[in-house]
Amino acid sequence: MGARAHGFRDRASEALADANLQRSIASLKDGFVAARARAVAELPEFEAMREAGAAIKDHTLANLDHYLLRYEAEVVKRGGHVHWANDAEEACRIVRDICHRVGAKTVTKGKSMVSEEIGLNAALEADGLEVLETDAGEYIVQLAKEAPSHIVMPTIHKTTRQIADLFHEHHQRYGFTERVEDAAELIGQVRSVLRSKFFAADVGVTGANFLVAETGSNVIVTNEGNGDLTSTLARVHIVTAGIEKVVPTLNDTAVLLRLLARSALGMDVTSYVTYATGPRRPDDLDGPEEYHVVLIDNGRTKMLAGAIRPMLRCIRCGACMNHCPVYLSVGGHAYGGVYPGPMGAVLMPMISGHDKAQELPHACTLNGRCQQVCPVKIPLPDLLRRLRHEQWEEGFIRGKSRWGITAWAWLATRPVLYHRLTKLIVALAGLAGRSRGRFHRLPLASGWTDDRDMPAPQATTFHAAWAKAKRQR
Amino acid sequence: MTLTGSTRGGETARPRVALFVTCLVDLFRPSIGFAAVKLLEDAGCIVEVPQMQVCCGQPAYNSGDTEAARRIARQVIATFSGFDYVVGPSGSCMATIRNDYPEMLSGEAEWRDRAKALAEQSYELMSFLTDVLGVHLDGVTYPGKVTYHDSCAGLRTLAIKAQPRQLLADVDGLELCELQDAETCCGFGGTFCVKYPDISIKMVSDKVGNIEMTGADTLLGGDIGCLLNIAGRLRRLGKPTRVFHAAEVLAGMASGPGIGDPKAEKA
Amino acid sequence: MGREEILARIRSALSDRPHAQADNAALDERMAMRPAGPAVHFDGDLLPRFIAKSLANHFTLERIASMQLLVPAIRALLPADETPDISVAQALDHVGWPPEWTINRGAGRPVERLSVTLAYAGIAETGSIVMRSGADSPTTLNFLPDLHVVVLHASDVVRYPEDVWRRMDVSAAAWPRSVNVISGPSRTADVGGTIVRPAHGPKSVQLIIIDD
Numbered sequence: 001m002g003a004r005a006h007g008f009r010d011r012a013s014e015a016l017a018d019a020n021l022q023r024s025i026a027s028l029k030d031g032f033v034a035a036r037a038r039a040v041a042e043l044p045e046f047e048a049m050r051e052a053g054a055a056i057k058d059h060t061l062a063n064l065d066h067y068l069l070r071y072e073a074e075v076v077k078r079g080g081h082v083h084w085a086n087d088a089e090e091a092c093r094i095v096r097d098i099c100h101r102v103g104a105k106t107v108t109k110g111k112s113m114v115s116e117e118i119g120l121n122a123a124l125e126a127d128g129l130e131v132l133e134t135d136a137g138e139y140i141v142q143l144a145k146e147a148p149s150h151i152v153m154p155t156i157h158k159t160t161r162q163i164a165d166l167f168h169e170h171h172q173r174y175g176f177t178e179r180v181e182d183a184a185e186l187i188g189q190v191r192s193v194l195r196s197k198f199f200a201a202d203v204g205v206t207g208a209n210f211l212v213a214e215t216g217s218n219v220i221v222t223n224e225g226n227g228d229l230t231s232t233l234a235r236v237h238i239v240t241a242g243i244e245k246v247v248p249t250l251n252d253t254a255v256l257l258r259l260l261a262r263s264a265l266g267m268d269v270t271s272y273v274t275y276a277t278g279p280r281r282p283d284d285l286d287g288p289e290e291y292h293v294v295l296i297d298n299g300r301t302k303m304l305a306g307a308i309r310p311m312l313r314c315i316r317c318g319a320c321m322n323h324c325p326v327y328l329s330v331g332g333h334a335y336g337g338v339y340p341g342p343m344g345a346v347l348m349p350m351i352s353g354h355d356k357a358q359e360l361p362h363a364c365t366l367n368g369r370c371q372q373v374c375p376v377k378i379p380l381p382d383l384l385r386r387l388r389h390e391q392w393e394e395g396f397i398r399g400k401s402r403w404g405i406t407a408w409a410w411l412a413t414r415p416v417l418y419h420r421l422t423k424l425i426v427a428l429a430g431l432a433g434r435s436r437g438r439f440h441r442l443p444l445a446s447g448w449t450d451d452r453d454m455p456a457p458q459a460t461t462f463h464a465a466w467a468k469a470k471r472q473r
Numbered sequence: 474m475t476l477t478g479s480t481r482g483g484e485t486a487r488p489r490v491a492l493f494v495t496c497l498v499d500l501f502r503p504s505i506g507f508a509a510v511k512l513l514e515d516a517g518c519i520v521e522v523p524q525m526q527v528c529c530g531q532p533a534y535n536s537g538d539t540e541a542a543r544r545i546a547r548q549v550i551a552t553f554s555g556f557d558y559v560v561g562p563s564g565s566c567m568a569t570i571r572n573d574y575p576e577m578l579s580g581e582a583e584w585r586d587r588a589k590a591l592a593e594q595s596y597e598l599m600s601f602l603t604d605v606l607g608v609h610l611d612g613v614t615y616p617g618k619v620t621y622h623d624s625c626a627g628l629r630t631l632a633i634k635a636q637p638r639q640l641l642a643d644v645d646g647l648e649l650c651e652l653q654d655a656e657t658c659c660g661f662g663g664t665f666c667v668k669y670p671d672i673s674i675k676m677v678s679d680k681v682g683n684i685e686m687t688g689a690d691t692l693l694g695g696d697i698g699c700l701l702n703i704a705g706r707l708r709r710l711g712k713p714t715r716v717f718h719a720a721e722v723l724a725g726m727a728s729g730p731g732i733g734d735p736k737a738e739k740a
Numbered sequence: 741m742g743r744e745e746i747l748a749r750i751r752s753a754l755s756d757r758p759h760a761q762a763d764n765a766a767l768d769e770r771m772a773m774r775p776a777g778p779a780v781h782f783d784g785d786l787l788p789r790f791i792a793k794s795l796a797n798h799f800t801l802e803r804i805a806s807m808q809l810l811v812p813a814i815r816a817l818l819p820a821d822e823t824p825d826i827s828v829a830q831a832l833d834h835v836g837w838p839p840e841w842t843i844n845r846g847a848g849r850p851v852e853r854l855s856v857t858l859a860y861a862g863i864a865e866t867g868s869i870v871m872r873s874g875a876d877s878p879t880t881l882n883f884l885p886d887l888h889v890v891v892l893h894a895s896d897v898v899r900y901p902e903d904v905w906r907r908m909d910v911s912a913a914a915w916p917r918s919v920n921v922i923s924g925p926s927r928t929a930d931v932g933g934t935i936v937r938p939a940h941g942p943k944s945v946q947l948i949i950i951d952d
Contacts, residue, residue: 137930160932225941255777283875305753365662392537409541437735447667452705462503
């Protein structure tokens with residue numbers, strides 16, 4: 001799924017005017033922000049854990065080839081298969097080929113953001129497969145033919161009423177003829193509908209919060225239990241994962257897991273953390289017959305090679321967007337891609353290219369709250385500024401944005417000229433604005449004055465006043 | 474004013490401080506600059522204002538024009554060498570000098586070292602007064618209920634949080650009421666406020682709503698960019714809240730018009 | 741092929757590292773040592789902490805003196821007029837299930853009222869139980885039932901997940917297909933932010949701790 005970030009401004013404006021969405025987003029603040037703050041306040045070791053988590057990720061990334069090869073060897077030793085995909089198209093082809101070979105008709109999916117990144121569902125459906133998201137939130141947005149708007153809470157943009165309407169429309173064929181609006185009843189419908197699908201699935205696709213090199217395991221972190229039913233009941237279990245998901249040992253996962261649920265949800269731990277390794281063993285009574293891992297690059301080696309490498313530490317907790325005042329104003333869909341918020345503003349240009357995601361690094365005040373809450377200390381504002389730099393160097397920033405800055409920088413290195421010019425302009429502006437103390441309208445600055453007054457200057461610049469005061473001393 | 478800190482220049486010599494005016498103070502509100510000078514001189518500093526200064530380079534740096542930012546940084550470094558300290562009434566500009574200059578110039582050995590030296594001497598005004606000079610204010614009055622907006626760069630890059638509150642606690646008659654979401658961005662963000670006005674207005678409106686909830690008659694902060702933004706929205710909405718830079722109150726220079734107010738009517 | 745191209749790009753990206761290739765010996769040693777990072781510090785005995793945290797996780801919990809008392813404990817969980825039709829992990833096959841009960845000893849079934857499994861360990865830090873898949877412990881018994889009963893020996897409660905990993909054999913022959921660390925019943929908040937139990941997994945999880 002490519003980014004549609006031209007049009008960020010339009011989508012943002014729509015989002016600001018959407019009362020339902022605004023209410024839903026406000027609940028993020030009251031919910032997850034408050035919960036995370038409580039969880040962190042209770043844990044004096046949290047700062048040390050952040051340091052340790054960042055160090056584990058950086059160490060792994062600095063030796064990524066070694067750890068991926070070790071991981072692959074362990075998976076194979078334990079009866080699994082590892083595939084490597086350069087990009088989205090290759091990754092989809094690998095999964096499609098496996099499905100074709102086993103004669104799959106039905107595919108169930110646990111939550112996997114990378115599978116959305118590569119557009120897997122559309123590729124499988126084009127082959128005539130039935131693809132069912134089983135995470136309740138993903139199931140809902142799949143029914144609604146929408147993209148998830150948050151990487152942890154896909155339905156944050158939807159009200160209970162909207163979901164009730166959706167189920168009333170689509171669940172009739174399962175025998176649910178009455179419209180219900182109770183959350184428990186609605187989820188009960190999801191449970192009922194999907195229970196038989198889990199058993200019918202030929203292939204189950206899950207993601208991976210972590211890949212463990214030591215044991216060749218993939219780790220999934222859920223609350224619903226759908227990930228395990230997906231991977232255990234299908235004949236074939238396929239794991240889709242970015243190459244940056246590997247960590248060295250089980251103890252490394254323990255550190256990162258302590259950070260993950262607290263940062264994402266304000267919980268110490270989720271209901272389920274599963275380490276899945278390979279197909280069923282000879283004595284097992286359940287489990288898949290085949291186990292495949294698709295390791296996906298899709299721009300990650302490019303990030304590894306440059307200043308953007310710290311972004312690969314990301315453990316997909318969503319804390320950055322939960323605390324971002326821009327995300328909290330416009331929601332996830334405004335970003336136009338799979339990954340929204342601060343992490344999306346870095347990832348989308350790197351995955352899809354600057355041309356497809358040009359606006360995202362600029363839709364940010366660089367206030368730094370994201371970096372403060374990131375469990376692995378990713379310097380997100382620095383990375384966004386770096387992307388702006390790349391855009392500047394590569395000519396993506398043009399027109400007013402470019403020459404305005406160029407003109408300012410030119411003047412700024414000519415202080416004598418600057419002081420003379422500004423003394424004059426400010427005197428005039430101060431005169432014009434003196435009576436009201438502010439401007440209601442300013443040419444060239446309607447972005448400011450449409451909804452704000454511009455305070456008027458004080459009729460002199462500081463430098464002019466200082467020079468005058470010095471002369472008078 | 475009493476001092477309990479210790480400074481460069483030794484026990485007897487008065488520290489030589491260069492004022493980093495900042496472009497917005499220079500253009501929009503020189504009174505903040507004069508307040509800063511007063512506070513520094515009252516604290517025993519010798520204050521100079523080098524003329525060859527315009528801007529810290531942050532607009533260029535944040536827009537991606539790193540080369541231009543470097544040119545400006547070299548000029549600032551050259552202008553401001555030879556002082557004991559460089560102090561400015563802005564967390565955002567001083568964070569650029571402290572944090573970003575060494576990084577920006579890391580590829581040029583000589584300038585990198587000079588940038589590091591300047592960074593170590595550079596301070597935001599209020600943190601300089603408390604952390605370095607150990608200033609306690611005497612005889613400053615501001616009767617009123619005040620609330621405080623923590624500007625992002627100063628807060629997160631320079632850890633400025635307690636210092637303004639410590640200084641404001643010395644002001645007679647001033648009642649400080651904490652702002653809900655004091656640490657949430659006001660939506661200024663440099664060029665962000667004109668590039669993404671819809672989003673910026675939402676953010677500043679939320680800030681105004683929180684200000685109203687405190688019942689304060691005055692909003693203070695440490696960065697004029699934020700204050701222009703918030704005052705602009707307050708005035709457009711017809712709210713009576715007055716807006717000053719904290720330095721103006723601390724220097725006893727807040728009896729005139731606030732930011733965005735007309736010149737005072739004759740009583 | 742994708743594999744060679746990706747590895748080549750990785751090596752190129754890491755070309756500034758001090759050694760031409762990853763220092764394999766040092767990395768293998770780190771893997772063997774499995775260094776532990778910061779954990780949640782807590783004092784006191786493990787079992788009280790485990791119980792308190794489990795209850796906070798919305799487990800329900802009872803303690804019995806010995807395995808002999810398991811069958812009556814299970815009986816009490818179902819209505820008196822219902823003849824139990826339950827799934828039991830073979831690890832618990834020896835407790836002597838009443839012949840009139842229907843006992844499924846295989847994998848979990850699509851409709852599953854109650855399953856009984858034996859936990860490998862309990863983790864005091866987080867109030868979690870650890871299940872390992874195997875012939876005597878199918879994974880599906882942990883996820884399909886409405887009510888999941890987990891039997892745990894008090895002596896199997898450890899402090900941290902790191903202690904669980906230390907106890908387990910990670911070799912290919914011994915390491916199970918699935919290790920589940922379970923910290924409560926199934927839940928979701930995807931509809932309007934309202935927390936609902938269950939989602940797909942068990943609605944409730946009853947811990948039966950055997951005091952030994």
